[in-house]
Amino acid sequence: MAAQLLIGQGFKEVYNFKGGIMSWQGLTAFGPVELNLDLIRGDEAPAEMIEIAFGLEGALQKFYLTVINLVSDSQTVALLKNLVAVEEKHQQMLLHEYAQIKNLDADAPQVLVNQLPEILEGGFRFSEFFSQNQEVMQTVSGVLDLALMLEIQALDLYLRFAFKTMEASTQKVLFDLADQEKAHLSSLGKLAGTKN
Amino acid sequence: MFWKRLFTSVPSLEAQEVKDYMAQHREGTYDLIDVRQPGEYEKAHLPGARLIPLPELANVLDQLDREKPIIVY
Numbered sequence: 195m196a197a198q199l200l201i202g203q204g205f206k207e208v209y210n211f212k213g214g215i216m217s218w219q220g221l222t223a224f225g226p227v228e229l230n231l232d233l234i235r236g237d238e239a240p241a242e243m244i245e246i247a248f249g250l251e252g253a254l255q256k257f258y259l260t261v262i263n264l265v266s267d268s269q270t271v272a273l274l275k276n277l278v279a280v281e282e283k284h285q286q287m288l289l290h291e292y293a294q295i296k297n298l299d300a301d302a303p304q305v306l307v308n309q310l311p312e313i314l315e316g317g318f319r320f321s322e323f324f325s326q327n328q329e330v331m332q333t334v335s336g337v338l339d340l341a342l343m344l345e346i347q348a349l350d351l352y353l354r355f356a357f358k359t360m361e362a363s364t365q366k367v368l369f370d371l372a373d374q375e376k377a378h379l380s381s382l383g384k385l386a387g388t389k390n
Numbered sequence: 391m392f393w394k395r396l397f398t399s400v401p402s403l404e405a406q407e408v409k410d411y412m413a414q415h416r417e418g419t420y421d422l423i424d425v426r427q428p429g430e431y432e433k434a435h436l437p438g439a440r441l442i443p444l445p446e447l448a449n450v451l452d453q454l455d456r457e458k459p460i461i462v463y
Contacts, residue, residue, distance in 0.1 A: 196425040196444055196462045197400040205456050209411075211463035212402040215426075215434055220409055222434035227441050346437050353417065353438035369418035372438065380413060 220383075221342055223350035230317035230351055236358045240367045243359070244292045247352070247371055248285060250315035254344065255281035257314055257324065261331045270334050273385075277341055280378055281315075287374070291367070316347035338386045345382060349375040408436075408461060420459040423447075436463070 197210035215222065234246060258278045265271050292298075312320050330336040349372055356368040403411065411420070417438065424431050424439040431441045442450055454460070 196423070196447055197402075197460075199447060200451075200460060200462065201400060203451050203456075205454070205460055207459035208400065209408075209459070209461045210400045210402040211408050211461055212404055214463040215430075215436070217405040218408075218436070219405060221437075223437040223439075224432065224434055226428065226432045350435075350437040356418070357440060365418065369416065372417040376413070376417070 221346045221379075223346050225317075225347075225350075227354065229354075230313070231354060231358055233313065233317070234355055234358060236360055238359065238364055239361065240364050241292060241295045243355075243364045243367050244288050244295070247315075247367075248288045248292070249311045250313060250348070251281050251284050251288065253311055253313060253320060254315040254348075255285070257320060260324065261328070261337075264328065265332055267333065270332065270337055273334055273337050274331075277337075284371075284374055284378075314344065315351075316344040317351050318344070318347075335386075338382065342379065342382050342386060345375055345379045349379065403461065411461065412436075415459075420461065421454060423454075423460055423462045425462060439463075 197208045200208045234243070238246070255278050258274050258281070262271055262274045262278070265274065314320055314323060327340055330340055352368050352372045352375065356365045356372070359365050359368060412422075422436055422439040424435050424441045425444040425447060426441075427443055428441060431439070435441070
């Protein structure tokens with residue numbers, strides 16, 4: 195019905211998702227539309243949005259690093275190290291973009307590194323999330339499940355940020371971030387598929 | 391004639407096709423619209439789906455890009 199309405203109103207390319215969410219086999223995001231949207235105002239310029247995302251990625255990286263110290267299983271440690279490395283890579287890309295926008299030397303934006311918020315990428319509060327999930331993080335499958343959930347929530351949050359954002363150039367930053375999350379999710383999903 | 395449009399068949403995608411579409415297209419190049427009720431969206435939605443409950447859809451058409459592909463559920 196919705197698809198027909200859109201076509202009738204002149205939308206060029208409309209697809210009806212047959213079966214809807216009930217037929218969806220993959221992971222889904224949860225939470226209301228406004229969840230964590232208060233982290234942004236909506237009028238941020240690209241550089242400021244990069245600062246926010248950098249903080250979220252950094253907090254997640256710190257979370258994985260903290261868990262590594264509490265895990266004994268070597269395979270789980272290896273996976274966590276890999277997750278840390280991915281966040282580091284995302285941060286490097288953000289730094290690079292930030293330096294370009296701000297016209298800085300690539301090494302200069304150290305200021306970003308020291309701004310770790312209490313909120314992890316995906317929108318969870320560090321201390322709370324840590325105490326709730328410490329036990330789950332002891333095994334490879336536990337870490338994978340949690341990482342997948344975090345990445346899905348992060349993807350969803352960056353896209354909800356994009357809807358709230360008024361600046362097209364800032365939206366572009368967020369769409370790029372979302373694409374990176376999607377790529378990461380796809381590789382994590384494949385890994386989870388081989389473990390199950 | 392408008393009545394003809396009521397019977398226009400709508401292209402549809404199965405779950406796997408939606409998944410492939412999302413994997414193959416960059417964010418920002420298409421819209422994913424969830425026309426269910428807020429409570430349903432809150433429990434589970436496709437990441438990046440925009441919630442526009444069906445009764446509200448007709449009122450917000452001008453906020454959507456008519457040129458962009460849309461997947462709706």
